[in-house]
Amino acid sequence: MAKKKKHQHHDEHVDESWLIPYADLLTLLLALFIVLFASSTVDVQKYQAIASSFNNAFVGGTGIMDFENPVPEPAEPQPITDDKPTEEEKEKEEEEEKQKVAEQEELQELQEKINDYIFSNQLNSSLETQLTEDGLLVTLLNDTFFNSGSAEVRSEDVVLAREISQFLVMNPARNIIVSGHTDNVPIRNSQFDSNWHLSVIRSVNFMKILLENKELDPQKFSSKGYGEFQPVASNDTAEGRKQNRRVEILILPNN
Structure with missing residues (x-):
């Protein structure tokens, strides 16, 4: 009988070359997830350290991780300043407050003197005084000093x-504003084309008489005209229009 040939059994080797790129892919995916996780935090130092490590590990230097950090760096803390006023500032504020109170007291004394003059001369229907935040306001009704449609005292x-000018002599001298006001009845004649024009000239003419007093400093005086645009009463009645026709002397505090 013929002998049967023995079949030699050879070990079969499976091609495992695919494991290398597969492992690289898993490593890259792992690196990607770590980078995404690190990027979601605001720890700038951790982010930069991870980026540097992976760049060196995978590409040996500059690579996809080599870009500016997308997470803004925290601003440097600013030194806390003390908003409390210094002793010098406190002293200055106290001094200013004292001056303000002293000015108000002096203007109040002047108001009392003018009021005594008004009462003694029975001028209640012609002159009025009022102490305001802006200063001492002396109101002169125009019907006392001016004829209708005229700007001449x-x-x-x-x-x-001239007697009123004596009250304006003060030491130290204060700034004084003389302003003219009218009612809303239109005026148009050969001298004035509007109430505004009339109010300006009335204030200037009255101021001229005040400055005849040589004890007053003209540099401290100014004149304004408001026409009918700053009424103190309704123009719907004769009494209201009378109140609106006026000249005002505003004595300003020095501070």
């Missing part, structure tokens, strides 16, 4: 205007 009232 009546001759019989010039003496009164």
Whole structure:
């Protein structure tokens, strides 16, 4: 009989070359997840350390991780400043407050003197005083000093205007504003084309008489005209229009 040939059994080797790229892929995926996790935090130092490690591990230097950190770096803490006023500032504020109180007291004393003058001369219907935040306001009704439609101070009232100027002599001298006001009845004649024009000239003419007093400093005086645009009463009645026709002297505090 013929002998059967023995079959030699050879070990079969499976091709495992695919494991290398597969392992690399898993490593890269792992690196990607770690980077995404690190990027979601605001720890800048951790992010930069991870980026540097993976760059060196996978590409040996500069690579996809070599870009500016997308997470903004925290701003440097600013030194806390003390908002409390210094002793010098406190002293300055106290001094200013004292000056303000002293000015108000002096203006109040002046108001009392003018009020005594008004009462003694029975001028309650012609002059009024009011102490305001802006200063001492002396109101002169225009019907006392001016004829209707005229900007000239009546001759019989010039003496009164000069007496008022005596109260404006102060030491130290204060800034004084003379302003003219009218009612809303339109005016148009050969001299004035509007109430505003009339109010300006009335204030200037009255101020001129005040400055006849050589003890007053003209540099401290100014003149304004408001026409009918700053009424103190309704123009719907004769009494209201009378109150609106006025000249005001505002004595300002020095501070």
